[in-house]
Amino acid sequence: MPQLNANGVRIDDTFAEAFAMRATAVIITAPAVRWARQAAQTMTGFATSIIGCGCEAGIDCEIAADATPDGRPGVRVLLFAVSTTELQKQLQNRVGQCVLTSPGSACYAGLEAEEELKLGNALRFFGDGWQISKRFGDKRYWRVPVMDGEFVCEATTGLTKSAVGGGNIVLMGADAQKTLVAAEAAVASIAAVPDVIVPFPGGIARSGSKVGSKYKGAAASTNDAYCPTLKGCGRSELDADIGSVLEIVIDGLTPASVAAAMRAGIAATVALGPERGILRIGAGNYGGKLGPHHFHLKDLVP
Amino acid sequence: MTALVFSLREQPMQRLDLSPLVPNRLANLSPAEIQRIELQTTRQRLCVGDVFRVQMGDAELIRFEGGHERLDRIGYGMERGEIHVHGDVGCQAGRLMNGGKLYIAGTAGPWAGSGMKAGLIEITGSAGDRLGGPLAGETAGMRGGVVIVRKDAGERAGDRLRRGMIIIEGDAAAYAGSRMIAGTLIVRGRAGPLPGYLMSRGTIVLAEGSNVLSPTFADCGVHDLLSNALMAAFIKPYSSELAEFVRTPLRRLMGDMAGVGKGEILYPPA
Incomplete structure (x- = not known):
């Protein structure tokens, strides 16, 4: 594959192929940022891939107390799914089971959009008739009595149909340790980009997948072309000096945010150079026929 | 923007219906057409030109110079723009308002904001009875x-x-907040007897309590309600002192238990 070179790191002349998704966002607040983060982490646990989790979700950013609706520290969470129905179901279940239950929590809309999903409007029934609706200006909230006081939840949150899922960079290094160092640097850099999440554990996927399988019923299976232990199988995409591969999958509310995140991730790994980080950067695609969004690495190299 | 100014010539001899003098009804009218608008409520015909000296301007900003308690229905059904009244107004000021801002630098009569749906009314003086309330036969009062x-x-x-x-x-x-269906009523001073009488839902905040509280309100203890932080953020532009007050822990009284009982009065803790 033709390659570019940046700071000694080889960059494939290829592209990440991403898909249109439905997405929403909520802001979780709590008496302390620790508890806001806890609720957000619980809500976004088991939300790495739509293949098996129903949605992809993660923490976008922390929000200072003076910028949240109720003046307490908060965390913004993004959720992505393939259909509005599934997104509504995942939002309702995850906020209901993980945020409503978390001490001192409250939940607000994290996205303003013309189309809306039910938030408090779906969860209010937990109040069993004791719930109270309050409207201040154009915002409506539900107050649901709970054992530590009240769970306050905005009635709705925004839905966007122009979100993008599956932006990615594939980081290829000499060994597992250096590749992980580079991946961590990329994730840290992407964390500063607004409106994106990296849904895999710690933002990093080690089991990148291909579509399909030799076994019936499996929609995805290991990406054998990028497994270093299969370099001799005949269809490997790896060079002789590559000993470990990690992938960073990026979901964003807009194509521009995904591109910004990929650019940030590439810049961070390139900055490390081949000695401390990785030797090569690639991206996952399906030949360009499945996903409408193509993010070419050559356009994103610093 | 140059204001459209109505200066009161003299005290009106009859109650006047000023409901036509709102931005949405005056837009695109010529000076002569405005002068000919009838305002009387008796058989004696009175037009705008008889009652006011009119200084033409943009109808989106209307100013009344001089007021009187016989000037009824100012801002009636207003949908946009601003009306500033320098003086007192009669009954039903801002009734059925659906947008815009009505500023009254004086006293308002009864039913100010009656059945209002949206917008802002600010009365620098006092307001009469049934502020925001329904007229006889109507099922709901102010609704936004x-x-x-x-x-x-x-x-x-x-x-x-x-x-x-x-x-x-x-x-x-x-009877502040009597028969409330929902919504929020905040009283910075003291409330007279029986606030929240037969209220179903909604919130009444009484910063200095009430003379006589109905026994049909049940004490739920003192709470630092998070929803009051949202309320404080909303009311801060209108009344910063009250915004600070509602952030303090308050006693929650459920009621009126003589009715639906899903409302609340937030009361000083002591």
């Missing part, structure tokens, strides 16, 4: 928007309030 009274309000302020917010910075007379 914000009303601020800088001094006192008469009896049954917020009667059958359904949505929206009423802020009274002075005292409220008897």
Whole structure:
């Protein structure tokens, strides 16, 4: 594959192929940022891939107390799914089971959009008739009595149909340790980009997948072309000096945010150079026929 | 923007219906057409030109120079723009307002903001009885928007309030928030007897308590309600002192248990 070179790191002349998704966002607040983060982490646990989790979700950013609706520290969470129905179901279940239950929590809309999903409007029934609706200006909230006081939840949150899922960079290094160092640097850099999440554990996927399988019923299976232990199988995409591969999958509310995140991730790994980080950067695609969004690495190299 | 100014020539000899003098009804009217608008409520015909000296300007900004308690229905059905009244107004100021801002630098009569749906009314003086309330036969009073009274309000302020917010910075007379359906009523001063009488839902905040509280309100203890932080953020532009007050822990009284009982009065803790 033709390659570019940046700071000694080889960059494939290829592209990440991403898909249109439905997405929403909520802001979780709590008496302390620790508890806001806890609720957000619980809500976004088991939300790495739509293949098996129903949605992809993660923490976008922390929000200072003076910028949240109720003046307490908060965390913004993004959720992505393939259909509005599934997104509504995942939002309702995850906020209901993980945020409503978390001490001192409250939940607000994290996205303003013309189309809306039910938030408090779906969860209010937990109040069993004791719930109270309050409207201040154009915002409506539900107050649901709970054992530590009240769970306050905005009635709705925004839905966007122009979100993008599956932006990615594939980081290829000499060994597992250096590749992980580079991946961590990329994730840290992407964390500063607004409106994106990296849904895999710690933002990093080690089991990148291909579509399909030799076994019936499996929609995805290991990406054998990028497994270093299969370099001799005949269809490997790896060079002789590559000993470990990690992938960073990026979901964003807009194509521009995904591109910004990929650019940030590439810049961070390139900055490390081949000695401390990785030797090569690639991206996952399906030949360009499945996903409408193509993010070419050559356009994103610093 | 140059204001369209109506200067009162003299005290009107009859009650006048000023409901046609709102931005949405005056837009695109010529000076002669405005002068010919009839305002009388008796058989004696009175037109705008008879009552006011008119200084033409943009109808989106209307100013009344001089007021009187016989000037009824100012801002009736207003949908946009601003009306500034320098003086007192009669009954039903801002009734059925659906947008825009009505500023009254004086005293308002009864039913100010009656049935209002949206917009803002600010009354720098006092307001009469049934602030925001329904007229006889109507099932709901104010159903949206914000009303601020800088001094006192008469009896049954917020009667059958359904949505929206009423802020009274002075005292409220008897039965404040009577028969409230929902919405929020805040009284900075003291409330007269029996606030929240037969209220179904909604919130009444009484910063200095009430003379007589109905025994049909059940004490739920003192709470630092998170929803009050949202309320404080909303009312801060209108009344920063009250915004600070609602952030403090308050006693929650459920009621009126003689009725639906899903409303609340937030009361000083002591």
